[in-house]
Amino acid sequence: MPKPVKHLQTQLLDWFSRHRRVMPWRAAKGVRPDPYHVWLSEIMLQQTTVVTVGPYFMKFIAKWPTVKHLAKAKLDDVLTAWAGLGYYARARNLHKCAVTVANEHAGKFPETVEGLRELPGIGPYTAAAIASIAFDRPAVAVDGNVERVVSRFFAIEEPLPLSKDDIRRKAARLAKDNPHPGDFTQAFMELGATVCTPRKPKCSLCPWAADCAARKKGVAEDLPRKVEKAQKPVRYGKVYYISNRRGEFLIHKRTGQGLYEGLYQLPTTEWIDSRTAARKLAAPVRITGLESLGAEVRHSFTHFDLILEIWIGRDTKNTRLAHAVWISADNIDEYALPTLMKKAIRLCMNGNPAKSA
Ligand code: SF4
Structure with a gap:
């Protein structure tokens, strides 16, 4: 890695503090995020865009302001409110998870990746995202945005999904020992969502441009490579x-x-x-x-x-x-x-x- 990791972390965090987008579930700068909001948004954002999720998130927190309220809701009402977001197993697990948090954790989400993984509907990515964003725990959440940034920053030629482990290791190196895990996780994702975009990455606006291997080689837009998918039946x-x-x-x-x-x-x-x-x-x-x-x-x-x-x-x-x-x-x-x-x-x-x- 060309520059010390510390320096790259500072560059990314500085960039994020200037460019962080306002989102309904995102706490204002310096304010501790509400774990319920973080969890709800992370579940909704799986396979769904920020623009689509916005109104659903607002509807949910207006109807069920806390995880305890959601736990008391009827599953039918949750499914009705969810209708249109797709992947309905998420809504069923969302309700199950709310009931578990309310009944077995006194309405408080566990703060560690391990504790969060025990809950229904929470996989490794979501657990890492909640642990870092809601509780500032040092966990690395690798979503599609982070995969793209890392693939390009290191010019990884191996196609996805074969490169997933390598990407995860490299993402962990970039995040290691940073002082603000929550902000770092969000900054990493935000960089992929707004600057290191799938098409036409805006390298001139990127805080890591000087050290990015794909930019130097002129292959940024070709990465990450992907194994060709078999046609769906x-x-x-x-x-x-x-x-x-x-x-x-x-x-x-x-x-x-x-x-x-x-x-x-x-x-x-x-x-x-x-x-x-x-x-x-x-x-x-x-x-x-x-x-x-x-x-x-x-x-x-x-x-x-x-x-x-x-x-x-x-x-x-x-x-x-x-x-x-x-x-x-x-x-x-x-x-x-x-x-x-x-x-x-x-x-x-x-x-x-x-x-x-
Ligand atoms: S320099 Fe360009 S390709 Fe490299 S990480 Fe930044 S936006 Fe992505």
């Missing part, structure tokens, strides 16, 4: 928008385990690998006169892409389905409906000839 199925005379439509709660557990959805068939076979799947509701809307909704999950053909129908016999309710467009936000289902509902409302009773 695609699953197919059908989704049904059943309306009634009152202009309401049918949704039901998904039970059992797995994706969308505990959330509401339009009735769907199972999701299978063959488009041709999916077309022949029987509807989960007995309605005569079902017809295809000639439209599809698509959604990308972590491990597969999903394409659902939309079917519409008119209920005249008061159809029943386990855990089902009839709702109208006006009370859609009272139910935990994933984005995929909201997309399908919007399409049907725009294109459904039977939408007005």
Whole structure:
């Protein structure tokens, strides 16, 4: 490493004290962060952007100002407030974690990485982020931003994810013995998010530019390299928008385990690998006169892409389905409906000839 680590740390911390962004969950300079806010934001920010998370974070802390309030909330209400953020296992674990902190830790988050790792939904990255940001513990949280900065600063040619261990070791060297672990963690991430960006890094604004190996070699934008991903499998199925005379439509709660557990959805068939076979799947509701809307909704999950053909129908016999309710467009936000289902509902409302009773 070209300069002593101390010097690099000072450069980064100075830069951060001048350029730190204001965020709803970030404590003002010199103020001790609220661990509840740090934890909540870190869980929400997993796989989700700062811009998207902002309003959700504000909604959560307005509804549930402390972890004890969140622990007392019904899981259904938490899922409803979470609807649209995706990756719903996070919301279920969030609630479980709040209950654990409230009941087993008297409402106080553990301060160490080890203690935090014991809690539901908290992996190594999140534990390190909370320990350092909320409690100023010397822990190194390596997110995608930090991975990019380190890959470039050291001009690591090995592709991700193979280079992860090397990146973690090098990030730890850069963070070692710094006097402000919380600020350092945030500064590291902030540098990646605002200056060392995936495209067109702004090296002229970077506090580490003079020592950055990738900048010197002119390969900054090519790094980090990534192992090519195998294409995701695609699953197919059908989704049904059943309306009634009152202009309401049918949704039901998904039970059992797995994706969308505990959330509401339009009735769907199972999701299978063959488009041709999916077309022949029987509807989960007995309605005569079902017809295809000639439209599809698509959604990308972590491990597969999903394409659902939309079917519409008119209920005249008061159809029943386990855990089902009839709702109208006006009370859609009272139910935990994933984005995929909201997309399908919007399409049907725009294109459904039977939408007005
Ligand atoms: S000099 Fe450029 S490439 Fe290197 S860390 Fe800074 S922004 Fe990233």
